[in-house]
Amino acid sequence: MALIALAADKGSPGVTTAAVALSAVWPRRVLLAETDPAGGDLVYRSQAAHGGPLNPNAGMLSIAATARRGLAPDQLWDHSQTLSGGLDVLVGIGSSEQAAGLVGQWPLLGRAFASLAESPQAPADVIADCGRISGETPALDLFAHASLVLLVARTQPESIARVRDRALALSTRLHSSSRGGAQLATPLIGVLLVADPGDSAKVANQVNSMLIGAQSVARVMGTLAHDPSGAEQLAGRKRGRLDKSLLIRSARQIARDVYQQYGAAWTFPVQGAAPGQMAGNMPGQMPGQVPGQMPGQMPGPAQGPIPGARR
Template sequence: MALIALAADKGSPGVTTTAVALSAVWPRRVLLAEADPAGGDLVYRSAAAHGGPLDPNIGMLSIAATARRGLAAEQLWDHAQPMSGGLDVVVGLGNAEQAVGLAGLWPTLGRAFNGLAETAQQPADVIADCGRIGPDAAVSEMLSQAALVLLLSRTEPEHLARVRDRAAALSAKLHGAQRGAAQLGLPLIGVLLIADPGNTRLPGQVNDMLVASQTGARVVGVIAEDAVGAGQLSGRKRGRVEKSLLIRSARKVVGDLHQQFGSAWAGPAMPGTGAVQ
């Protein structure tokens, strides 16, 4: 199984772009879910496989309308639609006000996401874009079901300080206050830096800070800050997105994640069907 949850503390570090990029190069079948309570962006950024727009009513909004009667993992496909390029997505809410419909359902949604890889038909891992999370974020109720929580951060000092504090608070919430508990239980908490991949010293320096601060998190990779690649990925710019710094860095992150954690994610999920191979 693998539910991979991506989130950020503050600012605009590119959670949605990173979630799409990781999904596009994921080596197993994957379902991308826009689980941000503040609303999704992909209905505005991306086209559907048929060339028209994605349907905003099929996704988290339709889940909110039906999940109070229960939500089996297999039912997630009823709320998914293919994007241009072939990636399956559960599109996000239209706005934050619609999140009221998901009140109390986040644990149910987390269990369904978590269980999708173990289903007999159409098994898949789930990469969930959870947007910004804070101490009162409702979506945090879903994170205990994840195999890995990835916190995104830019590299300015204020951003690193916030991700350090958020990682520590999230670790205490998910694993308890006992020292070392984060290394023993799930979900693991990782930090993805949005930065120049050529700065090879930076990840180690940030990781040392996280370890010294006893946050229970560690740096797991770097996603390139690549506006051109992000535009190509969304279809707004022309060019070979598979050659972009964004996708190349995403491939390295995904390769490293599967090298470190892939044995724990082994299961029936089918080979990758992402948008960029």
């Protein structure tokens, strides 16, 4: 399975920006899912592939209306839309009031997201933007099905302290094991720091040392550049070479590091593939291209333009 859930403990560290940036450079085909119970933002900030606005009624809202009869992983594509850059998304609900329609369905969604990587028709990893988590937010029910939970945080001391405490609370809830064993259990719990590029390596080492000293299960998985200009380009509000931005360059490094370290455990054989041949790595196939997909057909984010990029 390959469900990667991004969330924040408090404030607005940039979870949606991080989720979109990672999805845009992910090395396999990916489906970005807005699963924030408070409501999604992409329908307001992004443009659909056809040039018009995204449909707010197609996505998590339409899933809520149909999933009570069950939800097969491949059915997720029936509710997805494509951004102008080629990224497939499930847009979020419009407000926290609409979250009532998903009550009891979060574990079902988690299983479908996690199983999409095994689909023989259209396999993909899922990156879920879960927004802020606290208390008994229903998005926590997704985490039990995730391979990796990334807690997005700024580098202020109070933010790191909250992430440390949140990681311990999540481990107690999800792993039900000792601290030492929890470090090897799934979902893995990691920290994604949003930091100034010049200080990122130093800050990451300092935060890791602090987490280890506190016997936290979390470890820093990477640092995403604090790049307001790149974030504006990603949202389509500013022109520029988005692929050259510090934001996308740092996201590409994070995606590469995470996938190289853990991707082997998230990759499944394709039906009819030769022994040792894995989904997403067919001979002559570009990263992110679906098996059987012709070059240039429905481009995934790895070979299509980055969402929001303007030439």
